[in-house]
Amino acid sequence: MFGIYLKRELGRRKKAALVIALGLALGIALVITVNSVSAGMTQAQDKVLKSLYGLGTDMTVTKTRSAPTSGSSGRPNFQFDASSNGSDKTQSSDRVMTQGGQALASSVVTKVAQQKGVASAVGALTLNVTKVDGSFTQGKAQSSGGNSGNSGSGGQGGPGGSGSGGNSTAAPQVQGGGANFDVNSYSVAGVDVGDQTLGPLAGSKITTGRTFTAAQSNAKVAVVSKSYAKENSLKVGKTLTISGTKYTVIGIATPDSSESTTDVYLPLKQAQTLADAKNKVTTIYVKASDSKQIDAVKSAIQKNISGTTVTTSADLAETVSGSLSTASNLATSVGKWLSIAVLAAAFLVSALLTSSAVSRRVREFGTLKALGWPSRRVTRQVVGESVVNGLLGGALGIGLGLAAAYAVTAISPKLTAQLGNTGGGGGMGGGPGGGGPGGQASQNTMEIALSAPVSMTTIALAVGLAVAGGLIAGAMGGWRASRMRPADALRSVS
Known part of the structure; x- marks a missing residue:
């Protein structure tokens, strides 16, 4: 009804x-x-x-970079050979500097991993490589009279001297010469090949070639980002030279979500050697055991490991504009x-x-x-x-x-x-x-x-x-x- x-x-x-x-x-x-x-x-x-951050990362641990010491600006500098042999002088120099904060001892990674609530921790070293490549061209001294370098007979040859035959006594001027240099800057990340589930390479997938193996912890091999490989015509099997050291490209990495902020990935030990930073890292990637306890883990790390800065994904989200x-x-x-x-x-x-x-x-x-x-x-x-x-x-x-x-x-x-x-x-x-x-x-x-x-x-x-x-x-x-x-x-x- x-x-x-x-x-x-x-x-x-x-x-x-x-x-x-x-x-x-x-x-x-x-x-x-x-x-x-x-x-x-x-x-x-x-x-x-x-x-x-990389896939699975809940927070990162860094250390604030200290102010430059007296007499040091903290900026990259280049010194070239000033030899005058030959009219052209080709120069090339790579400046490798740590990026992202003051370096931490590798032992800090172990300390972080031992904190309550931490499932795993992996260290990484972020570098900035600035390559300057070009040449100097030597100029030539010429006088207005066109007789530069000819002392002549009966002339004094020096400034203010009187010469015979009405030759000019003007000082010679350097003409021509100069310099032409190309500056290229790119980022390098040292990856812990023993655990690649965290760290800078975790947010990318290998689309060509392969990634690092555990046996390549100190091998001269590299993985490059897709955009960097395209820009520099790099393919798997080709070599990449950084500060005089040649690295064989074994893989091309494509970011899962957006353009990668890292151009070249190296085994961590090789990156430490390049930067003269043995047993040093700039960033520690941390995964918590429980995503609901991230704030507690952050507090524990800051309390037990002094001088460190812990940044969670929530902190980082506040900087997105x-x-x-x-x-x-x-x-x-x-x-x-x-x-x-x-x-x-x-x-x-x-x-x-x-x-x-x-x-x-x-x-x-x-x-x-x-x-x-x-x-x-x-x-x-x-x-x-x-x-x-x-x-x-x-x-x-x-x-x-x-x-x-x-x-x-x-x-x-x-x-x-x-x-x-x-x-x-x-x-x-x-x-x-x-x-x-x-x-x-x-x-x-x-x-x-x-x-x-x-x-x-x-x-x-x-x-x-x-x-x-x-x-x-x-x-x-x-x-x-x-x-x-x-x-x-x-x-x-x-």
Whole structure:
């Protein structure tokens, strides 16, 4: 009886039911869209952090770079041979400097790994290599009279002297000559080949060749990023020269999410040899045993290992700026309150429309009560109709929300993310792309394609909102219907 009457009444008031359902649908669709875009923002931010931190890394440990000592600027310097043999002098020099903070002893990696809550810890050495390559061209001295270098007979040959035959006594001038140099700077990361699940290479996959093996802890081999290999025409099997040492390229690495901030990867011992930093690291990558205890692990490391700076992914996320940060703030703040306002308005409108519809059914409900329907049965009938309207609105809202999320993913708008320096010369937690020599601030700009994934939790939320909207509207309408009396129906008869 309940189902038959429900179907008949909804069929009689199709327009009213559709208006109520559409109102709820718009509110639910907005909630789905905002939630899916917000989830896409979170995924985009995770991509930015993983490209810098490496897969599975929860935090990094660095040490703030100390101020340069007296008489030292901390900047790279180059010294060339000033020999004058020959007219052209070719010069080439590589300057290798540690990057991202003051170097830590390798023993600190073991201390960090022994802290409570730490699952694993891996050290890495980040270097900046500046290559200067070019040549000097020697100039030639010439006098205005064209007789430079000819002492002549009877002339004094010196400045101010008098010569015979009217020769010029002007001082000779150097003409021609100069220098032409090319400066190329790139980053190098020393990787612990014994554990490559953490560290700068963990955020990339080897698309050509292979990665390091445990036996290559001190081998002269290298893995280069895809962009650096393309720029310098490097392929697997070719050699790369750094500061006079030749390295064989064994693999090409492609970042999982964005452009890599590291150009060349070497075994850690080889990087330490290049930088004259034996048993030193600049960054310690840490994975916690429990992701919920990251703050506790951070506090333990800072307390037990003095002089270190611990940077978590949450700390690093605060330095992300650009359109990604702006859109994320918009989705989480403005979008959330807009969704709440629209939902509240949709619930209120549906409740008022239901109550208005009940007012127009005075004769119907009064007659049903005269036939013996108790008030709770009338209330149940109104609530049932409202819940069906709510579920219909929920289905329409889910459809509209999914369409909006699909449109965002199909368009894939590009967002920029700028990773600013976290201070202290460590830059980005000391990872690749951090502060350069001397600890200067730097920014690494990345471009991320936005997607809008819809999870089952969001769908469940939409269904819950649809049922809630129907119950709210039904409660108000049912309360009004339950207060009607059979006499009201008789008075409404013309």
